[in-house]
Amino acid sequence: MARIVIVGADFAGHTAALYLGDKIGKQHEITVINRYDYFGFVPSWVWVGVGQMAPEQTTIPLKKVYDRKHVKFIQGAVTEVHPDENYLLVSPADHGELRRVAYDYLMIATGPKLNFAATPGLGPSAGHTVSICTLDHTLHARDTYLEQVRRLEKGERLRFVVGTGHPGATCQGAALEYISNIHKDLLKRRLRNRVDLVYLSNERALGDFGIGGLHARYKGKFISSEEFITAIYREYGIITEIQKGVLKVDEQRIYWEDFAGCYGETSYDFAMLIPQFTGQPLKYIGRDGSDIAERVVAPNGLVKVDATYGLDYETLRRQPDAWPASYQNPSYPNIFAAGIAFAPPGPISIPHVTPNGTSISAAPPRTGMIASIIGRVAALNILSMIEQGQATHHERMSEMFAACVASMGGSLWDGEAATIIIYPVVPDYQRYPNAEGRDMFVTHMELGTGGAWMKRLVHETSRSSRRWTTASAPEATRRIDDRQRTTAQRRPAGRPSSVVENPARTSGEQR
Ligand SMILES: Cc1cc2nc3c(=O)[nH]c(=O)nc-3n(C[C@H](O)[C@H](O)[C@H](O)COP(=O)(O)OP(=O)(O)OC[C@H]3O[C@@H](n4cnc5c(N)ncnc54)[C@H](O)[C@@H]3O)c2cc1C
Secondary structure, eight states, X not given: OOEEEXXXXXXXXXXXXXXXXXXXXXXXXXXXXXXXXXXXXXXXXXXXXXXXXXXXXXXXXXXXXXXXXXXXXXXXXXXXXXXXXXXXXXXXXXXXXXXXXXXXXXXXXXXXEEEGGGSTTOSTTTSSOBOOSSXXXXXXXXXXXXXXXXXXXXXXXXXXXXXXXXXXXXXXXXXXXXXXXXXXXXXXXXXXXXXXXXXXXXXXXXXXXXXXXOEEEETTEEEEHHHHHHHHHHHHTOEEEOSEEEEEEXXXXXXXXXXXXXXXXXXXXXXXXXXXXXXXXXXXXXXXXOBOHHHHBOTTSOBOOSSOOSOOHHHHHHOGGGSOSSXXXXXXXXXXXXXXXXOOSSXXXXXXXXXXXXXXXXXXXXXXXXXXXXXXXXXXXXXXXXXXXXXXXXXXXXXXXEEEEEEEOOOTTXXXXXXXXXXXXXXXXXXXXXXXXXXXXXXXXXXXXXXXXXXXXXXXXXHHHHHHHOSSOOHXXXXXXXXXXXXXXXXXXXXXXOOOOOOSSOOTTOX
């Protein structure tokens, strides 16, 4: 019987656990270790963050799902990995003693460390900005946003800034969704005319998204994602500030450097800025007790897999095969990494260095769909390692299809969404010898209410699976922490108060 341990249970780890549980849950021992006791449906947090959706509608308790799949579950945080001796240490969520968990195969699917510390003044814990990257962050963002709404209701005029908070940040799609949902929410509240909405980003051009942008057919014409997103922002009256790497934030201003090397600042009353993503700070310890991190992880803490690392951008651009295929660690073939946790070989978007030497480059995204696909590939490889002694499955991001539905208002009646279908995610200029390196028949963009319905459909599917798996309200959604209770008490009469949770003990910055 093989022992398989998966660390992290969101898009990558949860998908892997479901695949493995289905296929070999009865014959082998599968254990998932996750900081929270629920799966968080992250894409819907853009609705939670404006008070349009209750947080418990975006979580699925894990244990009952895993019980059905013959998967063991431990709630806690992995602190150390001992790859020479095949075990790891877990700090359990109940604050009990460190627990030793042995494995034959390990999948690291921990997502990113939210590195707010890389930008002084950034983030909800030690800084001045909010975040929607974890559920507890999102609840704080929602409460801060609703406080601003009350100021607007009193007649104040304010400036909200949403975007990226580090020169090398990724996840611009989440910022696009959040600012669009703020726009729609303010329209509903008849307060939009009192707010300057600013999208501030490190992207080379609007619609770059860290994938170098795209061209696609839209309403029968080939247009660029830059034109597509520019038109949306123009219609929404959103001010755009791009090619800016945020260096510092204080209580009133965001300080940045732009592509030309000029320094400037943007004032704000409310700001949600995505931090730099690095790897989770796990310790990797050898048999003799030494630090062997460099055998397992890249300098940024993300797990090294079967990519070709160290290529310059131009070389990497010509080598789609440099992108990993099996997601297996080269030093320890029984360790795999999936989702945001794996180290990409380099950027997809053209990197930019300012005359001052600052690198302002949107990092490659690994969205929920991409993370799930990689989770499945890594799971199937663990299966084939057990059954055939080698990893037989592969799917590079340069061979991968992705669909992204960016919500722009959750309403099924007047909400809309930008749907972007892209193939392959990483351009392959050999297979597709056009300026894009992509299949122009498949790659597509669409804007409309249909996307809002699709997004809601995906959300409701995950909700119905939650209802199906829970006989009563899960522990995670019953707890209301003091902060949230205080906020609920402050909420003006007539405004519905959603039940909120304290998602276990969280260390916001280390999601
Ligand atoms: C607001 C927002 C909206 C988004 N919208 C979309 C969208 O519409 N479509 C889309 O495709 N993508 C979207 N994304 C991106 C998507 O959410 C991520 O790509 C995806 O969550 C990555 O999945 P993952 O499993 O790799 O990592 P994560 O989702 O970060 O999950 C990692 C899990 O591991 C746990 N963990 C971390 N460290 C440890 C440890 N030491 N021990 C135990 N557990 C640990 C974490 O708590 C977490 O549960 C959005 C992101 C945000 C922030």
